[in-house]
Amino acid sequence: MHDLVAITALGGSEPQVDTVGGVTCREVPGAALASAAARMGQETKASKALAKLIGAPAPGIGQHAGDTVTAFWAGPDQWMIEAPFDTHEELTDQVKSALGDTASVTEQTDGWTRFDLNGDQIPAVLELLSMLDLRNIDAGSVARCSIHHIGCFVLCRSDEAFSIYGPRSSAGSLHHAIVTAMRSAL
Amino acid sequence: MRYSGFRVIKEALTGHKGWKPVWRDPEPKAHYDIIVIGGGGHGLATAHYLSKVYGHRNVAVVEKGWIGGGNVGRNTTIVRSNYMLDGNEPFYEFSMKLWEGLEQDLNYNAMMSQRGILNLFHTDGQRDAYTRRGNAMILHGADAELLDADQVRKEHPYLNFDDARFPIKGGLAQRRGGTARHDAVAWGFARSADSHGVDIIQNCEVTGLRIENGKCLGVETSKGFIGANKVGCAVAGNSGRVMNMAGMRLPIESHVLQAFVSEGLKPVLPSVITYGAGHFYVSQSDKGGLVFGGDIDGYNTYAQRGNLPVVEDVCEGGVSLMPMIGRARLLRMWGGVMDMSMDGSPIIDRTPVEGLYFNGGWCYGGFKATPASGYCFAHLLAKDEPHSTATAYRFDRFRTGRMIDEKGVGNQPNLH
Amino acid sequence: MTQSNRLSGGQIDRNTTVNFRFDNRNYTAHPGDTLASALLANDVRLIGRSFKYHRPRGLLTAGSEEPNGIVELRSGNRQEPNTRATTTEMFDGLEAQSQNRWPSLKFDALGVNDLFSNFLSAGFYYKTFMWPAAFWEKIYEPIIRRAAGLGSLSMEADPDEYDKGFRHCDLLIIGAGPSGLMAALTAGRAGADVILADEDFRFGGRLNSETFSVGDQSGSDWAAQAVAELSSMPNVRLMARTTVIGAFDHGIYGAVERTGDHVATLPAGKPRQILWRIYTKKTLLCAGSTERPIAFENNDRPGIMMASALRTYANRFAVTASQRVAIFTNNDDGHRTAADLHAKGVHICAVVDVREDAPVNYDYEVLSGAQVVNTKGRLGLTFVEVALPDGSTRTLECGALGVSGGWNPNVHLTCHQRGRPVWNDDLAAFVPGSNLPVGLTVAGAANGVMSTQGALQSGAEAAAAALELSVAQPVLPEAEDTPIAQKPFWYVEGCKRAWLDQQNDVTVKDVKLSYQEGFRSVEHLKRYTTLGMATDQGKTSNISALAIMAEVAGKSIPETGTTIFRPPYTPVPISTFAGRMKGQEFHPTRLTPSHYWAKEKGAVFVEVGNWLRAQWFPLPGELHWRESVDREVRQTRASVGVCDCTTLGKIDVQGADAADFLNRVYANGFTKLPVGKTRYGLMLREDGMVMDDGTAARLAEDHFVVTTTTANAVNVYRHMEFVRQCLFPDMDVQLISTTESWAQYAVAGPNSRKLLQKIVDPEFDISNDAFPFMGCGNITVCDGLRARLFRISFSGELAFEIAVPSRYGDALMRRLMTEGEEFEVVPYGTEALGVMRIEKGHAAGNELNGTTTALNLGLGKMVSKKKDGIGSTLSEREALVEPDVLRLVGIKPVSPEEKVTAGGHLMNTTGPVDAAHDQGYVTSAAYSPILNSNIGLGLLQDGANRMGEKMRLVSPLTDLTVEVEIVSAHFVDPEGERLRA
């Protein structure tokens, strides 16, 4: 086992937590990610294999599904698969073996930083950050959008729990945007 | 009628009864030697030089609306000759020299104000490119000056030096650059052309080009057919529409460029400034408004209006570069339709149709080009050969690979 | 002097008194006041000076159409020029200054302009100041500029924060007057998602200004009750202090909410204003109407106001402009003002009505068929001169004159997509035309429905129609239902100095002169006279001027033209459009995984696109950046150096057709590249110019990892998606960016292999035989961490690039540094990287400038003619392959210490120095600590055949002329022996 020590996207050894009013923003380094894009002509097989992996039908457009290993729609015939890092650091290999030659699988774990928002006034924060129509978003929804010029995925897990994935290199700017919006709105 | 301070005083004392219309409002004749389509800056300038320099008096300018109502009346009024490439710089420097004598030439105060223009740079790569450009300008006989960050700060202490995402490393200054009063340029050229016998025909829309056996015989208009030996098209923004009447596809797309003006303010900006790390350029008008702009909206359009994202993008750049303008208010925004060409440079050339000539593709740099564009187009119309400063502005340069691409973005018009 | 003009009633909080200052004097006011109403309450009529003639000016209106009552609000770095007193909500501690006057408001030296106004007629400046030519910039223009302008900026950074936000609804209702409120009630009760926005801080519109009842309540009470009901609906969002500034394409509206302009200081983190982008299916414009003036001689004195404004001040703010008021009207509405003011105990001197059949009144005098022909009072109105129908004149002594010329619907937003309003003869006004923004309808006074009852009904009906509601009409309260009969009366015959645009000093005389000189279209009129160009955007002036132009021309108003309006509806601070994207937040900042480590090491950072990269790593005692960079280069070439190259774009290309795909996007071939090997790839644009270069490593038959330059990562990815989806849609190829996933480091120098061998797990053989130049593969490091290794080199040394998951990048860099101590490893930054690539003759950003072909860069042979590569065909155009095209060369000064300047041009050693003799230019330059010489790369005509030639490098811009020798661009290790070691 290697002895290299990981740092979080914000550069710390521990994830950052900020609370303003009734909303908390948590940096979440503990997610493993892999992308899977169906091979040409293998779309059905790929989505069936994915369904088996996540224990739920492969998520359709704008949806996410699954339990421990979950997947969300990222593009036509393309998904991101998400699992706890501690138990699934080798997620890419697991996805590869599950999907076989039906899909191209790529490790995405450290391509992203994740911030989880919890609280009862998240819409007031999100409306300062993204142009998503929150009326169309409920538990199970995912949408790609731009937050302060940073391309992100927004996942709604429940009315009071959202995850935002943004590119890891921009973690500081994204975090600043979120916390600034929390201070403004709450 | 000659304009002068003396005349203004005389008229003031006699109830302003003596002022005459600045141009006549004639009905079209059946035939002209030369018809210029488009009563904008370039068309009117062409008429001025055709009549005054090349001696052609049997000339008409036909304009679908009111003269000066197109891009010459909707721009950020910047005049400069800070180009890099051989195909461009002699032309723009020729234009600059014409600007410098324009008021005397026209006997009309177009308020050409050589307050200078400063293009800022923020990276070493930009500095290298500006150095190349500044050297090219000097080698072509124009003026250029490279300023380091300290010199920029001394001249423009209000710029963002302390909290900048992209720090200012210096700038390329052209002291002879500046601004002119855009409407007055159109009116001044119109007045002069009119005084030399040119018919300026307003509210006369060209609806067709009469072409027989490969020769252009004149224009069909909302006021009927008008014959001509030669027809020159100077309708940048609408070039695609008009040349389509001659069956031509052009290396041009129409795009909208928005511009903005703030409420009037006491003097704050001494010169024209362009941001090198964002889409923003600005000057202050004599009335005190900050006149500014940025990037084009980026999609093909003939609608003279833009959308919010670009407004925001421009203001983000503006406040980032000069945080002191934040509390000034944006008063008015408008959009003009641009001929965006495939290499960012214009075309002044003959067409495959005999007797039909083309002037367009000015992208969003047409205002500064106005005098030289008119001069060179007049030269081409009068002599059937390109003016010495405009030999590169040919249609066939894309076929032969002689593009004049200052920005280096290739055949994608919305990036120029 | 405490609020001597305060009346009874009003919607102000008399229990609280607040203090404010105007021109350094203290006054008091009440919450609910505007600065304008508070000034009037304190009998301050003189508030500003006009733009051109510096005429004394007071308030004209009570709303956002105000041209005159503009001030510098607040102080220090929050100073806010040109702020309308009429819309400035009062708060305790408010500070304001008058503007455009010197030395004082009462005595303004430039008031002298007014005496010379005859010489300063419309457009006078176009006709003079031409002689002598040199005087314009030096003398005339500075004087004009100082005299012009209005308020001043502080010249300091705006300290406040601004937000941007996004809201969505089914129905956006703009304006919360009777029609807007009734529309919101109708839509809200039906369950629609509604946003109701109003620029005012109190909803109700004119209901707050009138004494009419609605049902059995006062109008303002009815409005308050409607607001209470709307507030209780979860599907309705009320946005007060919110101006909808523009109608953009496809149902997107810009709206500015002033969240912090009514408080003295903002709480930490709270924005001053928010720019909302409202996305809506349908929009209802209920913006009401604006009263228009009548032009008469000297109609601009402080105290001369719109009659409806006097009524607003009296009814809503409990203020009168003066204790003695006269009215000048052409319609019944003017009489309402007289009646309301009279009821509040203000003395009505007379109502001057141009109509012969004016209504009779027994409480005050009505002068029928009479006209105001002149006024007096230097700093404020004192007397009004009235011409009576019998030809006699009468002088009225009064401190305020209310003027009513009828009402213009507020059609502004209907024009924002270039829709043109149409003339309505019955109303004698422009009403919305047919070509409105898609989804927008208009109700109430904005649509020409001028009674309260009509507005309520029109609002309800329009909301139901917009939402296609089939519910029965709501029961409407009964309200005033007397539409105003409007017979136009634009100006008093014979007047000259009668102001139309009060701020910009455009008079009736100027309109006539404009006509006389041929500026006869509305557009010419505006441009020639500056009419409507002031901060009020012509809201009270444009239509009157148009009417006068029509009359002079002997044409009807519609024949003369229409005036359209552009966004924004009212001026918006530039900061508001910028939002948070300013200063350090202008663009997102991208940091590499070793950023924090580099910072600890004292690295100097440089912006590369949105990335911050370490530029060099100064050691203690190094005084000049060159010392650090020279050391980094020497040590890398002598032993080993490490550079963070995470920023290079990385694209994962997989699929059965991956190799074929790369064959198309690269100019050179990729199908034969074996697994485990990397190849340099040259990417062309379709026009034949070099777009980017990088490497493609084949990790499996159907899997490549492609690198791009840092600058082009986004463009290349987009381009590859274009090729995949639009050009070759049936190729089995999948793309995804992995730029951020991997921390990647170049380990370069003769000891690089030795260093890596210390961390690469022993089962991976990276010896020269097992892992040769251009080899690549998946490995593990430090006992089991997955990693990728590429044997590629930008520096020209034996070199590798090693990648690990980004979270371990910091740790790997630290490990490389400790393990490398025995080799005296150095970290190197972008500057040393740049020096080494110039030494090696590698083209980079300065050479890939978008106008260079492969041939120019000496890479012509890479463009395969045996396959369909993008850009190959157009790269062969005649001018791109002429014998003397620019070629990449090395440039070395004859004396090594002489400077080489990137951007310098190349000339023969003798002969003229000018553009005609220009033969090329220097693209990149550096000092080579290996060659102990300045060196450069350049593009020179026919350069490939000119090795050894002496030339002059000239840079007149930086005052430099150097004799240089043209050499190979490969200064160091031209045979590539080190790479393969």
Add this chain to the structure above:
Amino acid sequence: MIINHPLLGPRDASEFTYLGDASLINRPDWQAEDAADAFYEYGYLRDNPAGEHQELWYHEAGDRSWLVVTRDTTTHEISKVELARDVARARGRSK
């Protein structure tokens, strides 16, 4: 502007990057006799109509689909939005 993405529904145009005329899908055959002329016309000449225009937009801040949008250049009204890949196939493009 709002582009009604065939998969994602209405999205703000600012999430997209514009390329230009959808004739850019019709890339000429590199081996044809007149390839030089054909590539010149493909690369440089445009109809640039005042009216209905088919054009390429890329959902950069979204699902990375290229779209063909049919939009009126005089009113900005969008009448049709399709996946560019489908359009390309319909125009006979394959590998």
